[in-house]
Amino acid sequence: MPVSKRRPFKRPRHVPATDYEVVIVGAGAAGLSAALILGRCRRRVLLCDGGRTRNHFSPAVHGFLSRDGIKPQELLQLGHGQLKPYATVEQRQNCVNTAYKDPETGTFHLTLDSGREVTTRKIILATGVTDILPTIEGMHELWGRGVLHCPYCHGYEICDQPVAVYGTDKSVAGFALLISRWSKNVAVCTDGWTSMSEHARHRLQRHGITIHEQPIRRLVGKRNHQLRHVEFKDGSMLTRHAIFIHPSQKQRSDLAAQLGCRVLQRSGAVWVDKRIQTSVFGVYAAGDTTPAAQQALVAAAEGAQAAISCNEQLTREECA
Numbered sequence: 117m118p119v120s121k122r123r124p125f126k127r128p129r130h131v132p133a134t135d136y137e138v139v140i141v142g143a144g145a146a147g148l149s150a151a152l153i154l155g156r157c158r159r160r161v162l163l164c165d166g167g168r169t170r171n172h173f174s175p176a177v178h179g180f181l182s183r184d185g186i187k188p189q190e191l192l193q194l195g196h197g198q199l200k201p202y203a204t205v206e207q208r209q210n211c212v213n214t215a216y217k218d219p220e221t222g223t224f225h226l227t228l229d230s231g232r233e234v235t236t237r238k239i240i241l242a243t244g245v246t247d248i249l250p251t252i253e254g255m256h257e258l259w260g261r262g263v264l265h266c267p268y269c270h271g272y273e274i275c276d277q278p279v280a281v282y283g284t285d286k287s288v289a290g291f292a293l294l295i296s297r298w299s300k301n302v303a304v305c306t307d308g309w310t311s312m313s314e315h316a317r318h319r320l321q322r323h324g325i326t327i328h329e330q331p332i333r334r335l336v337g338k339r340n341h342q343l344r345h346v347e348f349k350d351g352s353m354l355t356r357h358a359i360f361i362h363p364s365q366k367q368r369s370d371l372a373a374q375l376g377c378r379v380l381q382r383s384g385a386v387w388v389d390k391r392i393q394t395s396v397f398g399v400y401a402a403g404d405t406t407p408a409a410q411q412a413l414v415a416a417a418e419g420a421q422a423a424i425s426c427n428e429q430l431t432r433e434e435c436a
């Protein structure tokens with residue numbers, strides 16, 4: 117039988133009628149992976165994405181099993197392409213602006229930026245996060261190439277190169293010691309913050325890490341957006357291949373808040389249980405949105421888990 121003839125199951129009468137069984141918001145690694153599993157379950161799915169993924173500034177995705185070093189755009193194209201045989205998955209380039217749960221039926225109503233309104237039995241939020249970079253000239257321009265955040269993603273590429281680690285609180289010492297596993301030439305830049313404890317200073321010194329406390333004027337990059345040097349306000353310069361930062365983050369979308377999902381106070385991440393369900397029944401969250409490690413492969417795994425949990429819950433409701 118041709119693949120496109122594999123229709124979804126007929127809805128049992130006691131199950132509320134909705135446009136879709138699952139709406140997945142966000143088509144990064146998490147959302148695409150969820151859509152693949154649900155397509156294979158013959159679920160009626162709407163996959164919406166209204167923008168770019170978090171890593172689109174980066175030249176490569178590293179550490180993704182079987183795809184190490186692939187361009188972010190290429191990974192997404194593969195993911196979208198592999199959804200094509202699954203006729204029950206509809207892909208749309210739309211932002212989902214609003215979502216609420218109908219308390220009577222337990223179904224969800226969503227509004228897309230096109231103005232279209234859709235209903236669904238379950239939602240998977242795979243909307244990711246936004247990085248908030250320090251306001252220093254050059255940070256945004258070099259982000260993803262000369263300004264890096266994750267040694268598991270980029271550490272191997274800067275092995276044994278001179279690198280800087282930026283931080284204006286006590287967490288900078290631990291971060292610099294972590295980076296020192298990849299390079300023995302690490303300099304901490306605290307951009308005017310001078311309250312590092314004596315204990316932390318000694319630890320850094322013991323591992324050959326230098327400390328530069330003067331305020332930074334700007335980051336100067338090369339044409340290929342790698343770092344050339346850090347320029348300080350006192351006129352001095354530090355030649356480095358890259359600078360690691362630990363940016364703060366916010367949720368890319370406020371849909372979790374609109375739906376009343378519990379959010380962790382410190383990180384702002386959306387809380388999920390072991391089935392990747394949020395505190396709101398029927399709403400699942402996967403990928404960088406949740407507290408798990410922020411890696412593309414982990415996001416894909418969470419997306420798959422969310423899809424399995426959704427399908428099993430839908431089945432329980434249908435077979436009641």
Ligand SMILES: Cc1cc2nc3c(=O)[nH]c(=O)nc-3n(C[C@H](O)[C@H](O)[C@H](O)COP(=O)(O)OP(=O)(O)OC[C@H]3O[C@@H](n4cnc5c(N)ncnc54)[C@H](O)[C@@H]3O)c2cc1C
Pocket residue numbers: 141142143144145146147164165166167168169170171173174176177178179180210211212213242243244245247259260268269270368369371402403404405410411412413415
């Ligand atoms: C510079 C950089 C380099 C990185 N390098 C690596 C690496 O080498 N290896 C690695 O494993 N990880 C890397 N990461 C981390 C990786 O990018 C993330 O872990 C991964 O993208 C998370 O996938 P996700 O699907 O959760 O979110 P995302 O990939 O960010 O996808 C979320 C999607 O949701 C969409 N969206 C948001 N809100 C809405 C809405 N309301 N309606 C519709 N769509 C919406 C967004 O447009 C986006 O496309 C890197 C991150 C950065 C910043």
